[in-house]
Amino acid sequence: xxxxxxxxxxxxxxxxxxxxxxxxxxxxxxxxxxxxxxxxxxxxxxxxxxxxxxxxxxxxxxxxxxxxxxxxxxxxxxxxxxxxxxxxxxxxxxxxxxxxxxxxxxxxxxxxxxxxxxxxxxxxxxxxxxxxxxxxxxxxxxxxxxxxxxxxxxxxxxxxxxxxxxxxxxxxxxxxxxxxxxxxxxxxxxxxxxxxxxxxxxxxxxxxxxxxxxxxxxxxxxxxxxxxxxxxxxxxxxxxxxxxxxxxxxxxxxxxxxxxxxxxxxxxxxxxxxxxxxxxxxxxxxxxxxxxxxxxxxxxxxxxxxxxxxxxxxxxxxxxxxxxxxxxxxx
Numbered sequence: 223x224x225x226x227x228x229x230x231x232x233x234x235x236x237x238x239x240x241x242x243x244x245x246x247x248x249x250x251x252x253x254x255x256x257x258x259x260x261x262x263x264x265x266x267x268x269x270x271x272x273x274x275x276x277x278x279x280x281x282x283x284x285x286x287x288x289x290x291x292x293x294x295x296x297x298x299x300x301x302x303x304x305x306x307x308x309x310x311x312x313x314x315x316x317x318x319x320x321x322x323x324x325x326x327x328x329x330x331x332x333x334x335x336x337x338x339x340x341x342x343x344x345x346x347x348x349x350x351x352x353x354x355x356x357x358x359x360x361x362x363x364x365x366x367x368x369x370x371x372x373x374x375x376x377x378x379x380x381x382x383x384x385x386x387x388x389x390x391x392x393x394x395x396x397x398x399x400x401x402x403x404x405x406x407x408x409x410x411x412x413x414x415x416x417x418x419x420x421x422x423x424x425x426x427x428x429x430x431x432x433x434x435x436x437x438x439x440x441x442x443x444x445x446x447x448x449x450x451x452x453x454x455x456x457x458x459x460x461x462x463x464x465x466x467x468x469x470x471x472x473x474x475x476x477x478x479x480x481x482x483x484x485x486x487x488x489x490x491x492x493x494x495x496x497x498x499x500x501x502x503x504x505x506x507x508x509x510x511x512x513x514x515x516x517x518x519x520x521x522x523x524x525x526x527x528x529x530x531x532x533x534x535x536x537x538x539x540x541x542x543x544x545x546x547x548x549x550x551x552x553x
Contacts, residue, residue: 223263223265223309224265224333225261225263226264226329226332226333227259227261227262227550228259228260228261228325228326228329229255229256229258229259229325229361229546230259230314230320230321230325230538231253231255231321231325231357231505232253232254232320232503232510233251233252233253233254233319233505234251234253234254234366234467234472234503235250235427235430235472235474236249236476237249237250237427238475242372248372249356249369249371249372250368250369251369252366252367252369252472253357253360253367254365254382254540255361255540255541255546256538256539256540256541257539257540257545258314258536258538259325260310260312260314260322260325260326262289262310262311262326262329262333263308263309264306264330264333264334264337265307266302266305266306266334266337267304267307269304269305270304272290272293272294272306273306273308274290274310275307275309275310276312278310278312281310288354288355288358289308289330290308291327292328292330292358295350295353296331296334296335296342299342299346300338300340302338302340304338308330315391315510317396317509318391318505318508318509319396319506319509319510320389320510321361321506324355324357324360324361325361327351327354327355327358328351328361328362329361331347347362348362351374352374356371356374357373357374357506359374359375360376362376364546364550365378365541365542365544366380366540378543381542381543382540382542384539384540384542385515385539385540386515386516386517386518386521387512387515387521387537387538387539388499388521388524388525388528388537389536390490390494390510390513390528390533390534390535391509391536392486392487392490392511392533392534393534394487394509395509396484401476401479401507401508404480404483405475405476408479430471467501467514474504474506476506477503480504480507481504484509487504487508487509487511490533491503491504491511494511494512494513494524494528497524497528498513498515498516499513499514499515499524500514500515500516501514502514518537518539524537
């Protein structure tokens with residue numbers, strides 16, 4: 223049985239654009255992988271069928287599971303048959319905005335390659351990942367990744383240096399589809415005001431992102447290339463990078479619709495900032511929030527104080543692209 227870590231991601235900013243003809247939304251975001259992870263174990267044996275095992279009752283065990291969908295497509299693409307058993311050891315929250323299900327699915331794909339003795343082409347991997355979900359392809363790159371389109375079009379960015387992170391997951395689950403629906407309702411109500419005042423557009427968000435990249439990584443414009451699996455080099459100025467991120471005004475649009483419905487989430491963000499986070503945000507549509515800290519000592523102290531106050535807080539770090547793939551290969 224192949225066992226492999228399944229890492230989390232956070233979103234460093236997320237801009238929601240207009241709905242597309244397919245009903246999905248244009249997005250701009252920066253994904254960042256973290257060291258915290260689930261474990262995925264995959265085994266291929268004689269027989270047929272796909273079995274999902276997980277002790278967490280919130281994880282579906284039927285064909286709606288992303289790991290099931292990935293396994294099905296890998297078998298179809300490679301022409302293989304067999305009984306596929308997938309065991310998910312959960313440590314990441316369900317519906318937390320950390321991409322756990324997507325990461326689990328990509329790790330299923332990579333494990334199946336090893337179990338079946340096959341090698342999917344990079345194009346097939348990206349195609350299969352994008353068919354199953356918008357944020358799956360980022361886990362085929364790792365590190366710091368630009369996501370565009372509906373989030374499935376991914377570009378490796380220069381890796382950020384190690385940044386210490388405190389994550390807090392309140393005991394609520396936020397539905398991404400419902401959050402998008404609330405966003406559409408908000409836009410419909412504000413459409414006339416938006417036209418009169420001029421809202422932050424997708425292009426303006428892109429300018430902010432590249433302003434941050436240029437300030438933090440002077441070589442960024444030369445390093446942004448379509449997903450190729452080739453690591454991009456980064457700097458070593460974690461504290462300055464955080465300040466640049468704040469100055470650039472990069473925010474998560476989901477906060478505008480999620481915070482009014484779940485005011486406790488807004489309070490957690492404010493608490494992270496009070497505890498010394500230099501940047502704090504909702505990840506994805508939530509419910510997990512994170513704070514970025516200038517040092518491990520500060521992050522650890524903040525995590526301990528928040529835990530003592532009754533919050534489910536975890537201290538972790540960002541993961542560079544090289545660290546990400548080293549862990550997957552050795553896992």
